[in-house]
Amino acid sequence: MASKRKIATCSLAGCFGCHMSLLDIDERLLELLELADFDRSPINDIKEIKGIVDIGLVEGGLCNAETVRVLQHFREHCRVLVSVGECALTGGIPSMRNHLSLKSCLEESYIRGVGVENAHIPDDPELPLLLDKVYPLHEVVKVDYYVPGCPPSADALWHVLSALVTGRDPHLPPALLKYD
Amino acid sequence: MTRLLETAAHPRTLRRVAIEPLTRVEGHGKVTLLLDDQNRVHQARLHIVEFRGFEKFIQGRPYWEVPVLVQRLCGICPVSHHLAAGKAVDMLVGARQITPTAEKLRRLLHKGQMLQSHALHFFHLASPDLLFGFDSEPERRNIIGVVREHPELAVRGVMLRKYGQEVIKAIAGKRIHGTACVPGGMNKALTVDERDVLRRETTQIIRWCQEAVRVCRDLLDKCEHAPIFGVFPSNFMSLIRADGALDFYDGGLRARDASGAIIFDHADYTRYNRHIHEEVKSWSYMKFPFIINLGEEDGWYRVGPLARMNICDSLDTVFAEHERKLFREAANGGMQHATLAYHWARMIEMLHAAEGIERLLDDPDILGTDLVTKGERSLEGVGVIEAPRGTLFHHYKVDENDVVVRANLIVSTTNNNQAMNEAVRTVAASYLDGQRLTEGLLNHIEVAVRAFDPCLSCATHALGKMPLQVELVDAGGTVVDRLVKGADGQFCDALPTFNYDSGP
Ligand code: SF4
Numbered sequence: 001m002a003s004k005r006k007i008a009t010c011s012l013a014g015c016f017g018c019h020m021s022l023l024d025i026d027e028r029l030l031e032l033l034e035l036a037d038f039d040r041s042p043i044n045d046i047k048e049i050k051g052i053v054d055i056g057l058v059e060g061g062l063c064n065a066e067t068v069r070v071l072q073h074f075r076e077h078c079r080v081l082v083s084v085g086e087c088a089l090t091g092g093i094p095s096m097r098n099h100l101s102l103k104s105c106l107e108e109s110y111i112r113g114v115g116v117e118n119a120h121i122p123d124d125p126e127l128p129l130l131l132d133k134v135y136p137l138h139e140v141v142k143v144d145y146y147v148p149g150c151p152p153s154a155d156a157l158w159h160v161l162s163a164l165v166t167g168r169d170p171h172l173p174p175a176l177l178k179y180d
Numbered sequence: 181m182t183r184l185l186e187t188a189a190h191p192r193t194l195r196r197v198a199i200e201p202l203t204r205v206e207g208h209g210k211v212t213l214l215l216d217d218q219n220r221v222h223q224a225r226l227h228i229v230e231f232r233g234f235e236k237f238i239q240g241r242p243y244w245e246v247p248v249l250v251q252r253l254c255g256i257c258p259v260s261h262h263l264a265a266g267k268a269v270d271m272l273v274g275a276r277q278i279t280p281t282a283e284k285l286r287r288l289l290h291k292g293q294m295l296q297s298h299a300l301h302f303f304h305l306a307s308p309d310l311l312f313g314f315d316s317e318p319e320r321r322n323i324i325g326v327v328r329e330h331p332e333l334a335v336r337g338v339m340l341r342k343y344g345q346e347v348i349k350a351i352a353g354k355r356i357h358g359t360a361c362v363p364g365g366m367n368k369a370l371t372v373d374e375r376d377v378l379r380r381e382t383t384q385i386i387r388w389c390q391e392a393v394r395v396c397r398d399l400l401d402k403c404e405h406a407p408i409f410g411v412f413p414s415n416f417m418s419l420i421r422a423d424g425a426l427d428f429y430d431g432g433l434r435a436r437d438a439s440g441a442i443i444f445d446h447a448d449y450t451r452y453n454r455h456i457h458e459e460v461k462s463w464s465y466m467k468f469p470f471i472i473n474l475g476e477e478d479g480w481y482r483v484g485p486l487a488r489m490n491i492c493d494s495l496d497t498v499f500a501e502h503e504r505k506l507f508r509e510a511a512n513g514g515m516q517h518a519t520l521a522y523h524w525a526r527m528i529e530m531l532h533a534a535e536g537i538e539r540l541l542d543d544p545d546i547l548g549t550d551l552v553t554k555g556e557r558s559l560e561g562v563g564v565i566e567a568p569r570g571t572l573f574h575h576y577k578v579d580e581n582d583v584v585v586r587a588n589l590i591v592s593t594t595n596n597n598q599a600m601n602e603a604v605r606t607v608a609a610s611y612l613d614g615q616r617l618t619e620g621l622l623n624h625i626e627v628a629v630r631a632f633d634p635c636l637s638c639a640t641h642a643l644g645k646m647p648l649q650v651e652l653v654d655a656g657g658t659v660v661d662r663l664v665k666g667a668d669g670q671f672c673d674a675l676p677t678f679n680y681d682s683g684p
Contacts, residue, residue, distance in 0.1 A: 015252050024356070026339075030331075033324055063232070105235075116459075117460070120460055122461065127463065151356050
């Protein structure tokens, strides 16, 4: 068999539900590990992609400078980039803040909040700069495939991944195409 | 002692080391250390670097959307947010007491989630540290390594999690982000077939959970670090049933101090604000809750499995109660303060959840069809549960048009914020201080954070710093967004520059 495919995954402004749905392939996870190796992913301790990987799965939209950096790094280092889940495709629920000013959101939590002491907005340089809106991935980089759903079902993710690791073009059958 | 490491006196003269992103935890966070020339640690902080703003953007939405909306805070424990919001919304529609079937279905749903979440954390995320050693090769130190070297254990973990997810799916329709709670009850009854499919497996699941407790205890027994690693005194808090037994779904709040003495007991959680406030620190989007009477300095506490095992008087299932007694005996009946004991407590809770699932499936009420109730409307609702990671507070105010006007969430991981920082500093002081830093040593810090099973995803529900200047460039090179200088006039490029003078 040719050398194993490499997969990298990351979560940007997402809830990790898409990653959890990937783990929901249950026993098929063992099969996947036969077919592919994991590079950077929250499930291991590889913190940056080394070299080039075949498949990059990105969950979550863009909400701060760090998420933009990670996405660009993924684009540069992944042959195929897959946008996974509503947040990555559209910004998702976090983009509900887009019609509000960032300032009003911050003040709600850190100044006006119930029982808040030492009220002020956190501003340490260690905190990445926030974008004033939440953006979907394809507004910033070229995306090769989109898998909708919040989260996409485990079957849908399995369908896409098993096609990609064996070099086929993934096409979701209508039964797996869900948006909720 | 560790408190001293929160803020260095002369940060500019120090070298910064960052562990970023934290891995094998759920969500986004990082740890930074400031070291001098002799590698002595002067500052250690766990930062939550993401901000979402749920408390704001939920305003203006009708209250019945809330349980479905807020579960998108977290894909690891969506059921927790769904239930806590569901309970708050019950209050809004005056359903003080929901029907027995609705309550039992919710409890079953909750136990399914406790099982899957605890299995995920122990087998998929934390066990590699205990199986291979804190400073073993990073390539091996993950679930894939466990699959290769301990396939039986890995398969157990996968199957336990799968079962918990199937319980959730039977009730909520989907494994992740399903819907079950409606104002005043539940939206669907459990069918006989669904019940039977789940019931068939419980004997096996309970046995596996018993073995998991044993495996975990053995690993901790063998772990040279266990007795000293991240051990520090703290207060503890959790919900408690009227008779003092542990209850994940409902009850009053109890807090104990480091010696086990009661700070408050059976406190009405709808008035949580009389007991707990939250402090803001400039370097994290996650606030720092504390018990008001004890103040910011001394009032912080731990929540989650360790706290619950320390707090409760009993567990109402046989096997888990037996294990709880062993757990308490190991601390000579006092409070268990070791960070790694979180894992042990977590596995006991997983067993407790599995036994509870079996009992609920055998209860005839679980197949009932009387699912919704209501009473007199009110404009304020508070829902509190014990989520897998600890006490979770949801609080909403609505107006006469049924629209949310205020929201306050204190998520489990936020309750552990100061404790996780203490754990980081304790470990930094005892393992890293003065050493040449290696990947393995830095992983010690992550092992300490990981033990809390922090859900940094939940913890980012609140929002962050006014941005200074960031340009967002699209695939074609066009600038689609630009942010300019903040109110303080400071300039920053896309990656933070380090100006430690702006610390607290
Ligand atoms: S798409 Fe849904 S499941 Fe995926 S990260 Fe976003 S909210 Fe979570």
